[in-house]
Amino acid sequence: QVQLVESGGGVVQPGRSLRLSCAASGFTFSSYGMHWVRQAPGKGLEWVAVIWYDGFFKHYADSVKGRFTISRDNTKNTLYLQMNSLRPEDTAVYYCARDPDYEYWGQGTLVTVSS
Amino acid sequence: DVQMTQSPSSLSASVGDRVTITCRASQDIRNDLGWFQQKPGKAPKRLIYAASSLQSGVPSRFSGSRSGTEFTLTISSLQPEDFATYYCLQHNTYRHTFGQGTKLEIK
Numbered sequence: 001q002v003q004l005v006e007s008g009g010g011v012v013q014p015g016r017s018l019r020l021s022c023a024a025s026g027f028t029f030s031s032y033g034m035h036w037v038r039q040a041p042g043k044g045l046e047w048v049a050v051i052w053y054d055g056f057f058k059h060y061a062d063s064v065k066g067r068f069t070i071s072r073d074n075t076k077n078t079l080y081l082q083m084n085s086l087r088p089e090d091t092a093v094y095y096c097a098r099d100p101d102y103e104y105w106g107q108g109t110l111v112t113v114s115s
Numbered sequence: 116d117v118q119m120t121q122s123p124s125s126l127s128a129s130v131g132d133r134v135t136i137t138c139r140a141s142q143d144i145r146n147d148l149g150w151f152q153q154k155p156g157k158a159p160k161r162l163i164y165a166a167s168s169l170q171s172g173v174p175s176r177f178s179g180s181r182s183g184t185e186f187t188l189t190i191s192s193l194q195p196e197d198f199a200t201y202y203c204l205q206h207n208t209y210r211h212t213f214g215q216g217t218k219l220e221i222k
Contacts, residue, residue, distance in 0.1 A: 035211070037159075044216040045151075045159065045202050050209070059209040062116075095158055101149055102204065103170070105158040 002026040002104045004096050009109030012086055022079040022096030022106055030054075030074035033099030036081050038092035039108075046092075049081065050099065064090075086113045117141050117205050121214025127222040132193045138203035138214045140184040147207035150179055150188045154199045162201075163188060193219075 008020040036048040049070040093108040118141040146166040151159040163179035203214040
């Protein structure tokens, strides 16, 4: 069965960096685009970024553009989100989800940006 | 970017009620819309895809429809397990957008 498992969350100081991972299994990872979606505490869902199946195209929300980088390693069936220059407003649970149509989601990993 | 305006933001209803949630897109997004249910501490769960297709395993009391740029999620007869927060999501453009969410509470 399809599984997406995020990791890498934690507490980090403002201005520092963190890299999230999403390990995929149960499907041909290299055939699907992948997304990151986040949810701040008590708030709604916010789309963050997408990467196409081959890694060639990437798109970002304005709120993270220039600070976050989405990437993937199809040999390791893993999706990444490199988060630099973190701000308190980046505090959220971060989910990975499979394209198209977001049928499958991971369980999420919590990132807390605080001094 | 496409804006998704979801209403209402909250809704109180009783078991057995018929409930409707609406999302309006700021431009034509064809049928590139999904509906998701989220319960506290859990990942979102897809209910409807392509505006009106029911996700496998989701009860038939859930349905979706489209009229132009207006999309509707209907729950025909609320069950206790349906009290949750619901989101629409458009994926027509490169940058996707969620509606603001509708919290469905027990009256």
